[in-house]
Amino acid sequence: LEKRLRDIEYRIPKKYPEVEFLTFKDRKRILVTGGAGFVGSHLVDRLMMEGHEMIVVDNFFTGRRRNVEHWVGHENFELIHHDIVNPLYIEVDQIYHLASPASPPHYMYNPVKTIKTNTVGTINVLGLAKRVGARVLIASTSEVYGDPEVHPQTESYWGHVNPIGPRACYDESKRISETLAYSYGKQENVQVRVARIFNTYGPRMHINDGRVVSNFILQALTGQDITIYGSGKQTRSFQYVSDLVDGLIKLQNSNYSQPVNLGNPDEHTIEEFASIIHEMVGGKSMIINKDAIEDDPQRRKPDITRATNILGWQPLVPLQKGIKKTVTFFRRELMRSRHSERN
Ligand code: NAD
Numbered sequence: 001l002e003k004r005l006r007d008i009e010y011r012i013p014k015k016y017p018e019v020e021f022l023t024f025k026d027r028k029r030i031l032v033t034g035g036a037g038f039v040g041s042h043l044v045d046r047l048m049m050e051g052h053e054m055i056v057v058d059n060f061f062t063g064r065r066r067n068v069e070h071w072v073g074h075e076n077f078e079l080i081h082h083d084i085v086n087p088l089y090i091e092v093d094q095i096y097h098l099a100s101p102a103s104p105p106h107y108m109y110n111p112v113k114t115i116k117t118n119t120v121g122t123i124n125v126l127g128l129a130k131r132v133g134a135r136v137l138i139a140s141t142s143e144v145y146g147d148p149e150v151h152p153q154t155e156s157y158w159g160h161v162n163p164i165g166p167r168a169c170y171d172e173s174k175r176i177s178e179t180l181a182y183s184y185g186k187q188e189n190v191q192v193r194v195a196r197i198f199n200t201y202g203p204r205m206h207i208n209d210g211r212v213v214s215n216f217i218l219q220a221l222t223g224q225d226i227t228i229y230g231s232g233k234q235t236r237s238f239q240y241v242s243d244l245v246d247g248l249i250k251l252q253n254s255n256y257s258q259p260v261n262l263g264n265p266d267e268h269t270i271e272e273f274a275s276i277i278h279e280m281v282g283g284k285s286m287i288i289n290k291d292a293i294e295d296d297p298q299r300r301k302p303d304i305t306r307a308t309n310i311l312g313w314q315p316l317v318p319l320q321k322g323i324k325k326t327v328t329f330f331r332r333e334l335m336r337s338r339h340s341e342r343n
């Protein structure tokens with residue numbers, strides 16, 4: 001399974017990948033909201049190959065049909081074009097709730113819609129879970145810690161979020177999403193899991209999502225300036241997507257319901273990160289500094305003691321290896337978009 005997954009992680013296959021055969025007893029009907037997005041599509045690959053029946057619900061705001069195209073028509077797979085802000089009536093055993101714009105430019109594009117998605121959308125998902133008795137995993141974020149005063153961030157830290165700043169539409173609505181999960185847990189006995197996901201990268205990231213990984217790789221590949229916002233002394237810790245998928249599945253199937261950080265503690269300044277990408281990609285780009293952005297968290301690194309102790313999970317893919325795969329993916333994307341421009 002691991003090898004077959006690696007085969008398709010950065011090259012979308014032409015035909016259905018081989019799936020395991022599960023007996024009725026072991027097979028689950030699993031809903032992934034936002035399943036046509038970056039993380040969701042890798043999660044779907046893994047669960048499809050394990051032999052489950054998958055339902056993907058996506059409004060294609062940032063997700064693409066192409067990310068899951070290799071499963072369309074498969075008897076275990078269903079793709080529903082639906083906005084989670086509207087109620088959804090289906091029957092499932094488990095839910096991974098990932099629907100939400102994730103990169104700062106995307107979630108700031110329509111802040112009100114971002115808030116609706118993470119509040120009304122999450123209520124609909126929890127209402128569905130309550131009706132059918134399904135377990136729900138909420139994709140929360142390290143942004144619930146805001147610009148943290150505690151370093152590294154443990155799950156017991158309550159965070160430092162500006163409620164009216166440019167990032168608030170995302171940070172605060174994800175915080176509400178967590179609150180909703182625990183309220184449905186307490187009041188309605190819905191089984192909930194909360195993953196606080198730290199910066200994740202890999203193939204199928206949206207090429208124009210404005211995040212640092214996609215920006216730097218794209219800038220290096222096209223010989224443009226690599227743009228550091230502010231001093232570059234701020235830090236982030238980057239996790240490769242297959243590690244995240246592994247953690248999400250372990251958390252969903254564990255018996256632990258408190259929030260769990262999922263991230264790679266390997267911390268870098270953005271300045272260092274720019275040099276790493278520049279060196280790995282090569283080319284003639286210059287590294288330049290631009291204005292700092294408002295409310296940019298200055299340090300971010302997960303404390304993953306909880307995930308390690310409770311789930312036996314830890315990230316396995318080193319930065320150099322993950323970046324190499326991501327660069328290969330972006331090279332292909334660029335070739336594809338140049339090709340389609342010509343035709
Ligand atoms: P993504 O943008 O690739 O995926 C999000 C998906 O949700 C997209 O397919 C999008 O079309 C869909 N979507 C958005 N609004 C919707 C709506 N109203 N109804 C239905 N579908 C909707 O982003 P991603 O990086 O794959 O993120 C997945 C989840 O993980 C998000 O909830 C995000 O907040 C969370 N997360 C991601 C990261 C990261 O670094 N990638 C970090 C922390 C948290």
Ligand code: UDP
Nearest residue numbers: 086087088089090123124125127128130131
């Ligand atoms: N909901 C849904 N699918 C379901 C069940 C509920 O989308 O299968 C939505 C429903 O529209 C409702 C929300 O989830 O607004 C919350 O459901 P809940 O049962 O908690 O609230 P109520 O229906 O009592 O307002």
Ligand code: UDP
Nearest residue numbers: 104210211212213215227228229234270296
């Ligand atoms: N960043 C940068 N140049 C870019 C894009 C981002 O210097 O072209 C910085 C950004 O200011 C932040 C970090 O990289 O400090 C991570 O930004 P990203 O948008 O990827 O995610 P965030 O963790 O802020 O949600």
